[in-house]
Amino acid sequence: xxGAERLLECFxxxxxxxxxxEETNFVDLVRSLLRLAGAKxxxxxxxxxxxxxxxxxxxxxxxILVDGMGVDLLxxxxxxxxxxxxxxxxxxxxxxxxxxxxxxxxxxAEWPGAHGVPGWWLxxxxxxxxxxxxxxxxxxxxxxxxxLGVAVGDVFCVPSVWPRARHAPLSVLAAHIAETTFSRxxxxxTAGAGYRDVPEALRVICDRVARAAGPTVTYLYxxxxxxxxxRKGTADEAVAPLLAGLEEQLGGLxxxxxxxxxxxxxxxxxxxxxxxxxxxWLVAAGGFALFRxxxxxxxxxxxxxxxxxxxxxxxxxDLLAGVYAWIVLQICMRLFCD
Numbered sequence: 401x402x403g404a405e406r407l408l409e410c411f412x413x414x415x416x417x418x419x420x421x422e423e424t425n426f427v428d429l430v431r432s433l434l435r436l437a438g439a440k441x442x443x444x445x446x447x448x449x450x451x452x453x454x455x456x457x458x459x460x461x462x463x464i465l466v467d468g469m470g471v472d473l474l475x476x477x478x479x480x481x482x483x484x485x486x487x488x489x490x491x492x493x494x495x496x497x498x499x500x501x502x503x504x505x506x507x508x509a510e511w512p513g514a515h516g517v518p519g520w521w522l523x524x525x526x527x528x529x530x531x532x533x534x535x536x537x538x539x540x541x542x543x544x545x546x547x548l549g550v551a552v553g554d555v556f557c558v559p560s561v562w563p564r565a566r567h568a569p570l571s572v573l574a575a576h577i578a579e580t581t582f583s584r585x586x587x588x589x590t591a592g593a594g595y596r597d598v599p600e601a602l603r604v605i606c607d608r609v610a611r612a613a614g615p616t617v618t619y620l621y622x623x624x625x626x627x628x629x630x631r632k633g634t635a636d637e638a639v640a641p642l643l644a645g646l647e648e649q650l651g652g653l654x655x656x657x658x659x660x661x662x663x664x665x666x667x668x669x670x671x672x673x674x675x676x677x678x679x680x681w682l683v684a685a686g687g688f689a690l691f692r693x694x695x696x697x698x699x700x701x702x703x704x705x706x707x708x709x710x711x712x713x714x715x716x717x718d719l720l721a722g723v724y725a726w727i728v729l730q731i732c733m734r735l736f737c738d
Contacts, residue, residue, distance in 0.1 A: 419495030421511075424450060426494050426502060430509045433463060437617045438566025442509055454489060460609050461567060461617040462653075465506070466646065467499055468626025473634065473643060482651035499626065500533045506619075507586035508558040515558040524554065531555060536581040544581075552585050560588030567617040570608060572601050574623060587619075598622065598649050605653065622646065699724070 401409070410416040421427075428447030435442045436452055455461075477484050494505050496518050504517040512518050521539055522531045527550055530539035536555065537544055545555065562569045571578075571587040578594030595601035605618055628642055702720050 417492065420492065423447075423492040424489065425492040427505055427509065427511055429491055430506055433461060433617070434509055434561060434565060437461060437569075438615075439561060439564035441564065442561065451489070459615050460612060462605055462609070462620070463617065464620045464622065464650065466625060467621065467623045468629050469643070473625075473639070476640065477643065477647055481647055483647050499623075503534070503582075503586060503621075504556065504558075507556075507560045507562070507588070509561050510558055515556070517556065522555065524550065526554065534580075534582045546581070552581060556582075556585050560586055562586075562590050563588040565590075565617055567615040568612075570616065570618045572604050572618060572620045574621070577623075598624070598646070602649060602653050 407416070411418055424447040428445065428451055431442050431444065431448045432451040432455060435444065435448065436455060436457060442448075471490070474483060474487070479485070494501050494512055496512065498519040500517050500519050501512040501515075504515045505512065508515045517533050520533060522533050523529075524531055527548065529548065529550075531537065531545060531550070532539050532542070533555065535542070536546075536552075538548060562571075569587065569590040571583065571590070571592045572595060573583055573592065575594035575596055577583055578592055583592065593604055595604060601620055601622075605620060608616060608618055625639070625642060625646065628636070628638060632638060698721075702724075705720060
């Protein structure tokens with residue numbers, strides 16, 4: 401059996417997954433989120449409609465991409481843990497399934513064949529040079545491409561679609577990449593924020609949702625797992641504790657939001673999608689307006705709970721406001737969404 405035959409056999413045996421626009425995929429997820437966030441002119445299709453219904457309308461969307469987390473790593477976590485217990489759908493990755501192609505798809509809502517960024521390295525025929533796509537640098541000298549006369553549009557020929565969103569976008573990235581040429585291109589000059597560690601990133605998200613005066617969509621990129629797996633491999637002993645730590649921190653996002661978290665964690669707007677080469681998950685914070693209504697008006701017995709000592713009153717009244725919001729949200733869904 402030659403190499404081509406062995407490769408085809410891997411596809412037949414489901415050890416490899418071939419690209420297909422017929423399967424629900426990462427492009428569908430990006431397009432559905434953009435449409436839900438009010439962006440106009442975004443293509444649709446069966447996968448987009450399916451994911452749009454699964455996610456549903458919400459005032460606030462929080463999209464967190466954990467780079468490098470495939471199903472193989474996900475299955476190493478406890479079945480009743482935060483991530484596996486909220487697995488709602490599996491998504492096929494873009495092809496090629498590289499970080500560069502996936503992040504450019506996230507920026508453009510297009511397949512790599514349309515946006516033209518297949519991977520880490522690119523050959524720019526017009527300039528006769530090889531480039532590192534995400535670093536926007538020459539491959540061998542690592543000189544910035546701007547110094548060589550290369551414009552952003554020469555590498556990234558499809559513009560970012562995120563400025564079209566009516567929900568106010570915010571990209572939350574690790575501080576060392578928050579203001580790179582690619583990051584500014586990908587968010588389309590919309591708002592961005594840098595973080596030093598994951599807890600700081602989660603605080604940014606919590607503060608934004610709590611203080612927002614209008615609808616928002618927040619994107620958080622977590623490259624830590626992918627970076628570790630590239631340095632040491634997926635079987636390295638350091639992977640399991642990092643994975644467990646990420647799960648605990650992401651689960652803690654709900655705890656830190658207290659009353660708001662009760663609603664969005666149990667609402668049908670919560671979805672996780674996984675592809676063989678990466679894990680993508682989406683959290684949509686629905687019911688926030690209901691929570692704020694009950695938190696402000698404080699119907700019985702919420703106001704009475706405020707008198708509990710040692711800070712328990714603040715926590716208890718938020719939690720009960722969240723429970724009230726969840727009950728009303730479920731009733732409305734059964735009346736109007738069935």
